[in-house]
Amino acid sequence: MLTDLFSPSVQHWLDIVGIFVFAISGALLGVRKNFDVFGMAVLAEVTALGGGLFRDLVIGAVPPAAFSDLGYFVTPLIATLIVFFLHPEVERITSAVNVFDAAGLGLFCVTGTVKAYAHGLGLTQSATLGLATAVGGGVLRDVLAHEVPSLLRWDRDLYAVPAMAGATTAALMLKFGALHGATNAIPVVVGCGLRLLAMRFHWRAPRAWHRRSAAAEEVAPGVGPNVTPRKATRR
Amino acid sequence: MLTDLFSPSVQHWLDIVGIFVFAISGALLGVRKNFDVFGMAVLAEVTALGGGLFRDLVIGAVPPAAFSDLGYFVTPLIATLIVFFLHPEVERITSAVNVFDAAGLGLFCVTGTVKAYAHGLGLTQSATLGLATAVGGGVLRDVLAHEVPSLLRWDRDLYAVPAMAGATTAALMLKFGALHGATNAIPVVVGCGLRLLAMRFHWRAPRAWHRRSAAAEEVAPGVGPNVTPRKATRR
Amino acid sequence: MLTDLFSPSVQHWLDIVGIFVFAISGALLGVRKNFDVFGMAVLAEVTALGGGLFRDLVIGAVPPAAFSDLGYFVTPLIATLIVFFLHPEVERITSAVNVFDAAGLGLFCVTGTVKAYAHGLGLTQSATLGLATAVGGGVLRDVLAHEVPSLLRWDRDLYAVPAMAGATTAALMLKFGALHGATNAIPVVVGCGLRLLAMRFHWRAPRAWHRRSAAAEEVAPGVGPNVTPRKATRR
Numbered sequence: 236m237l238t239d240l241f242s243p244s245v246q247h248w249l250d251i252v253g254i255f256v257f258a259i260s261g262a263l264l265g266v267r268k269n270f271d272v273f274g275m276a277v278l279a280e281v282t283a284l285g286g287g288l289f290r291d292l293v294i295g296a297v298p299p300a301a302f303s304d305l306g307y308f309v310t311p312l313i314a315t316l317i318v319f320f321l322h323p324e325v326e327r328i329t330s331a332v333n334v335f336d337a338a339g340l341g342l343f344c345v346t347g348t349v350k351a352y353a354h355g356l357g358l359t360q361s362a363t364l365g366l367a368t369a370v371g372g373g374v375l376r377d378v379l380a381h382e383v384p385s386l387l388r389w390d391r392d393l394y395a396v397p398a399m400a401g402a403t404t405a406a407l408m409l410k411f412g413a414l415h416g417a418t419n420a421i422p423v424v425v426g427c428g429l430r431l432l433a434m435r436f437h438w439r440a441p442r443a444w445h446r447r448s449a450a451a452e453e454v455a456p457g458v459g460p461n462v463t464p465r466k467a468t469r470r
Numbered sequence: 471m472l473t474d475l476f477s478p479s480v481q482h483w484l485d486i487v488g489i490f491v492f493a494i495s496g497a498l499l500g501v502r503k504n505f506d507v508f509g510m511a512v513l514a515e516v517t518a519l520g521g522g523l524f525r526d527l528v529i530g531a532v533p534p535a536a537f538s539d540l541g542y543f544v545t546p547l548i549a550t551l552i553v554f555f556l557h558p559e560v561e562r563i564t565s566a567v568n569v570f571d572a573a574g575l576g577l578f579c580v581t582g583t584v585k586a587y588a589h590g591l592g593l594t595q596s597a598t599l600g601l602a603t604a605v606g607g608g609v610l611r612d613v614l615a616h617e618v619p620s621l622l623r624w625d626r627d628l629y630a631v632p633a634m635a636g637a638t639t640a641a642l643m644l645k646f647g648a649l650h651g652a653t654n655a656i657p658v659v660v661g662c663g664l665r666l667l668a669m670r671f672h673w674r675a676p677r678a679w680h681r682r683s684a685a686a687e688e689v690a691p692g693v694g695p696n697v698t699p700r701k702a703t704r705r
Numbered sequence: 706m707l708t709d710l711f712s713p714s715v716q717h718w719l720d721i722v723g724i725f726v727f728a729i730s731g732a733l734l735g736v737r738k739n740f741d742v743f744g745m746a747v748l749a750e751v752t753a754l755g756g757g758l759f760r761d762l763v764i765g766a767v768p769p770a771a772f773s774d775l776g777y778f779v780t781p782l783i784a785t786l787i788v789f790f791l792h793p794e795v796e797r798i799t800s801a802v803n804v805f806d807a808a809g810l811g812l813f814c815v816t817g818t819v820k821a822y823a824h825g826l827g828l829t830q831s832a833t834l835g836l837a838t839a840v841g842g843g844v845l846r847d848v849l850a851h852e853v854p855s856l857l858r859w860d861r862d863l864y865a866v867p868a869m870a871g872a873t874t875a876a877l878m879l880k881f882g883a884l885h886g887a888t889n890a891i892p893v894v895v896g897c898g899l900r901l902l903a904m905r906f907h908w909r910a911p912r913a914w915h916r917r918s919a920a921a922e923e924v925a926p927g928v929g930p931n932v933t934p935r936k937a938t939r940r
Binding site for chain 2: 278319
Binding site: 501503506534555557 | 762763764765824825826827829830833834844848851852853854856857858859865866909910911912913914
């Protein structure tokens with residue numbers, strides 16, 4: 236199957252799967268936040284399509300895929316209905332959903348990189364947009380749900396790094412013209428595999444050095460007028 | 471008046487009214503959040519123009535109307551000044567403001583749908599953008615003000631549904647070429663009327679089924695690495 | 706140096722300096738929020754490039770400068786590394802960083818205004834985009850970090866006003882064709898200087914009149930269905 240990863244039909248179905256799983260995580264957060272069914276649908280749509288929407292706006296591909304492909308738009312609504320009626324059951328298969336989520340992560344970071352590169356962006360920027368495509372939806376979901384984006388939190392298993400690795404691999408393969416046919420699967424497997432390992436072994440990223448030092452604790456004014464002092468963040 | 475709803479002059483004045491009322495709600499939230507006058511102005515601008523700005527970016531209509539029509543930009547500033555000096559009086563006429571807000575909701579969901587359709591989007595996507603045009607500003611306002619977007623909250627009278635109904639009606643009428651002249655008023659009245667009824671009878675949307683079930687309560691890890699466990703949302 | 710403020714080479718280096726300082730404030734907030742190194746990098750990128758990204762999306766300059774110039778993208782990563790290893794030292798030179806931040810503010814509000822005007826926007830809209838260019842990154846940073854945007858807070862020294870003054874000065878000089886060569890420095894100095902004065906003398910902006918009045922305190926329902934009642938904001 237992965238042999239012709241980017242053949243229109245297969246690609247489309249892979250996208251739908253990724254969108255569906257991302258939408259599930261959005262709808263489930265809606266349940267936890269005690270939102271109504273429409274709030275769940277909004278979170279599902281944003282989680283599933285937000286990353287690609289941002290990518291398309293940046294590369295000037297308007298209307299974005301999210302608004303030109305009906306399947307992309309309807310899928311999150313189906314996910315919302317499933318969660319609405321069956322969320323206890325869905326919660327129970329969390330681990331399965333996480334595996335699919337990792338697959339979606341690996342897929343989207345690669346498709347995002349390839350699409351950005353096809354629109355003439357540099358390799359580094361393409362990889363960055365690939366990363367944004369994969370993780371952007373989750374960040375938007377957390378912001379709308381009034382949560383600290385877990386992408387930024389140190390107490391979460393690595394999520395950005397696997398996407399970064401997948402996108403970088405894809406960019407490098409593009410640079411050397413090695414991304415075609417069967418090889419398309421490689422960066423996807425890299426991103427998806429690293430994410431699965433990060434979940435399995437609870438890999439974390441380091442926080443700033445000496446952050447427990449006095450200097451860090453007793454900072455009063457903050458740097459930059461817009462930065463709230465540390466205390467204020469301790470609600 | 472509504473006969474030539476979309477004649478340039480009338481349309482423009484209706485837009486100004488809708489923008490003004492949305493801006494009032496933004497500025498009032500600024501007062502409640504204890505922001506200074508500039509914070510109030512930012513919230514007013516974002517609430518009034520955010521939805522249309524998002525729509526224009528998605529359909530590629532740049533510069534967006536918000537940045538090409540001076541009246542659209544100045545109106546929220548006037549609303550800010552009024553709230554700045556008279557907000558106790560403005561609070562007192564809440565119900566009146568809410569009626570105008572419903573009118574703005576009905577109007578924007580239709581104009582958003584029509585403009586998106588005119589830019590070649592499908593009917594479903596056009597209706598979705600119409601919905602986003604009507605409610606997007608309020609969501610941005612709440613996110614900037616560090617509130618849970620009330621659009622997503624179950625304990626609020628229906629807001630998205632009336633806009634959805636108005637946008638869908640407009641899209642269906644577009645499909646059957648029935649949206650012209652006097653009929654332009656129909657979807658606006660649908661959206662505005664449903665919103666007024668929702669406020670009058672406190673219509674709410676349902677939350678996920680069985681959400682009180684044990685399974686839902688004792689969920690620990692959360693689905694998707696980025697989803698914060700339920701407890702964490704109980705601050 | 707400022708004589709040819711907008712000569713490609715000089716301009717580029719001034720941009721880099723501004724981006725670097727804004728990135729420092731983003732990374733430092735990441736440290737205070739206890740984010741990991743990748744969260745710090747995300748905040749640094751968003752703070753440094755967010756304002757310009759918004760401006761470029763609005764004027765339709767895609768791909769935005771943030772994604773076409775590698776230097777713009779790499780600089781925040783360098784700032785992140787510095788803060789990661791040396792943040793106690795960086796905290797210690799807060800005041801120095803704030804001076805550079807003021808310089809970046811003055812520079813970006815002018816470059817933003819000029820670029821928007823060059824893309825055919827009106828003078829008022831150009832000045833507004835200039836303001837958004839200068840302060841947008843900080844707002845995005847606070848939203849992602851789950852903080853109340855300090856731009857909106859009354860208990861912060863003026864930040865938007867100096868940028869507004871600089872952008873307005875630039876717009877007026879554009880109107881009268883007086884913005885060229887040496888004069889380019891004037892609006893930058895206006896914005897930067899006012900900001901330095903605001904920090905020195907702790908200038909604040911006024912909040913709504915009578916806001917302590919009973920009417921304001923005991924407001925229950927809120928105006929607009931999406932506005933959370935005052936109490937709710939008192940967490």
